[in-house]
Amino acid sequence: MAASFATLHVLFLVWFLPATFSLSFFFFKAESISNVSCYEKDKQALLTLKRGLTDHGHVLSSWSDHKDCCIWDGVFYDKKIGRVTELHLNYSRLGGEISGSLLQLEHLNYLDLSGNDFNCTPIPTFLGSMFSLTHLDLLWANFSGLIPHQLGNLSSLRYLSLGDNSDLYVDNLHWMSGLSAIQYLDLSSADLHREVDCLQIMSKFPSLSELFLQNCQLDSLNPSLGFFNFTSLRVLSLSGNQCNHKIPNWFSNLSTSLLRLDLYSSSLKGNILPSIFNLEKLEFLSLYFNKLxxxxxxxxxxxxxxxxxxxxxxxxxxxxxxxxxxxxxxxxxxxxxxxxxxxxxxxxxxxxxxxxxxxxxxxxxxxxxxxxxxxxxxxxxxxxxxxxxxxxxxxxxxxxxQLYSASMSSIKIGPNFPSWLQSQRSLHIFEMSMSGISGNAPGWFWNWISNVTFINLSNNHIKCDVSAIFLSSTVKVLNIANNSFYGPISTFLCQKKIRKNKLEILDASNNLLSGELSHCWNYWQSLIHLNLGSNNLVGRIPYSMGALVDLQSLRLQNNSIYGDIPSSLKKCSNLRLIDMGDNHLSIIPLWIGEMTNLLVLSLRSSEFNGYIPQQICQLSSLRVLDLANNNLLGSIPNCLKNFSAMALPNSNIDAFFSTDWDFYASYVENLKLAPKGKEMEYKENLKLVRLIDLSSNNLSGSIPAEISDLSELRFLNLSQNHLSSEIPPSMSNLTFLSLLDLSYDNFSGRIPSSTQLQSFDALRYIGNPQLCGDPLPKSCTIEEQSLNRSPIGSVEDDSKNSSFYIGMGVGFTTGFWAICGALFFNRTWRHACFRFAGELKDWIYVTTMIKMNLLEKLRVCLNK
CATH class of the missing domain: 3.80.10.10 (Ribonuclease Inhibitor)
Known part of the structure; x- marks a missing residue:
């Protein structure tokens, strides 16, 4: 992270200063050469160049046939010879095709096309015929392909930058021997691994002063060689390569004038060799993120x-x-x-x-x-x-x-609140979590933080009435979790003096906050992460929370909140984590399927009734589904294969689970899960979890075969339900499972044979009297083995029969039971009958509950 800051600083100098210099130079140029006429051949060559380019930034708008090219933006003219000598077109949002008309600019010695986008096209080979060039800059211009050997013809070239393009590579570097005048060479991010003598070739340039070869896929810095002739080198960057060897001894032979050495993230091993100590004038040394x-x-x-x-x-x-x-x-x-x-x-x-x-x-x-x-x-x-x-x-x-950032978490500071902080008037990043601070926050503290951006006082023993907290418009992160803050939450959320706040992260979990959630959420529309879990909050979730349209995580777990989840939360379409476990809620809303960005849905232990809606399968990004320990009825939805995030390898979502505010100031999402029966807290590793926990409900029917498509699933807990039928043989495909718990259901038949399913403890299968096979001590009879080999009643059959019976409706109940009785001895069809009966009961129950809720709301409205 520290190296990243240095890199950004260098890039700022590389990008911004040249651009600023060029722009300021335009004004000088316009005044000094206003009376000079442009050479017609040069003018036509530039107009041809313009026709081939796409000019998204309108930088070439001054290039007109009606104006003298001496005053065109980015064009520099030498009055003594009457010709164009420099083109400064860096970071101008150009694209398209670079015309060969540039060859007609016979005196062009400076060409800068850096920071544009040429859409992965090759570097034009004709550039190697522009023999007057002394400066060629194609940095970050989105070129790709083979670096043309023709560039080796530019014997006058002193500056060559091809760094940070898209998939540039070399087949060899022997053509570079022609660059006898080179002083500055940047091939960063080009693939150089095909040239094993890369450094030997470059060490032969007598005038080379700055060499940048970071991220070039070099797998060796030739540690066995004793000498490199870098006699003029002042800057050397070899970072981001995968060397896997010690720091080479030849570093001791580098120029004594070397000022900067970048070796960060290069997989260097061993100790810091004394050879580096010979670099007496060295000012900058980075060995960050190696294996030293x-x-x-x-x-x-x-x-x-x-x-x-x-x-x-x-x-x-x-x-x-x-x-x-x-x-x-x-x-x-x-x-x-x-x-x-x-x-x-x-x-x-x-x-x-x-x-x-x-x-x-x-x-x-x-x-x-x-x-x-x-x-x-x-x-x-x-x-x-x-x-x-x-x-x-x-x-x-x-x-x-006067500090800008103070990160002092997990060191001993307390028990007293550090009074020296009062003198710090420039502090923006302030972290003192787990520092043993206790007692009441001093009166000066909340006024003192008026300029602070990031505040982390979590995991201390601080007492404070939340009504005393004052947040200025500069505060964006307030983490006071795991303390003893007390008072009604509404007094904090609704006070007038913080209505203009710009808070993005509020974590007040595990405190003593009380009362109902207020209706003042319009004042908090900058919130991205909100955690009020594990307090003493009561009442309903207010409809006004739908105003938090930028919210990405909502944590209200372990309170005494009751009632419905309001439909206004649909407006919070950026939500990625919802945790409302351990409350007193009603039914899982059908609109939950519209929250398509959800990664984590935890509703465990919240007294949910009804069924799991089919709409939940629309959550294709879901990685954690925890509905354990509720009163859910009916069958497991047969569309779980739509959870594509549980079927695909990890994607990069680190930016959500850990929000960085500074190199070391960050906010990490956490979640308590109980995949193995014991509650555990997941923090940095939460992004790796793939979990479905439906345990301790009243679910019936069979396990949908589609669950076997979730190849990245790590935890699956279906225990303590009323599930029946055989375990689908296809579940043996879930090779990444760390835990499977099917205990205390009504499964029967043989446990499918596979290395994976037999690796779990027998306790994960107990409580199913008709289940047999390894790892259970009960052996399977011939009848049970044959049933397992000939699964007449697969989940597909169950689904078809269940759909058939559902279509008959309540009016045909008597006929239904007659048919079902005739098929009583067919095991799978018998399960279908029972499954239908359970689903019919659930449907009647849920429909009744919904109608009753609607009537109750209507009654309340009428009374108002």
């Missing part, structure tokens, strides 16, 4: 010119070297996500230019006090979370810094 082990050696702290050091996300151990206090120019120091132990050396407090200090997610211990921050007057970002540090400063301490 062993201790950080003290000599690394002797590189006094270092301004940026990133060793985060490795497996480095041992203490932080005290020599790091000698890095007098250091501005950014990332040591997070390692296995570092010991304490933080007080020598770090001498780094007067330090702006970012990241030491979190380590095994650091002992006390941090005022001495650790003695001279850190420029510190902006402090990340100490998930260590075993004790932050112990005097109550009257005034820090020398």
């Amino acid at each position: 082990t062993e201790q950080i050696l003290e000599p690394l702290g002797q590189l006094k010119h270092r301004t940026y050091l990133d060793l985060g996300y490795n497996s480095l151990n041992g203490p932080i070297p005290s020599s790091f206090g000698n890095l007098s120019h250091i501005r950014t120091l990332y040591l997070d996500q390692n296995q570092l132990n010991g304490t933080i050396p007080k020598s770090l407090g001498l780094l007067s230019k330090l702006e970012s200090l990241y030491v979190g997610k380590n095994s650091l211990t002992r006390t941090v006090d005022e001495g650790h921050f003695r001279k850190l007057s420029k510190l902006k970002d402090l990340y100490m979370s998930e260590t075993r540090l004790f932050f112990n400063v005097n109550s009257n301490w005034v820090p020398p810094f």
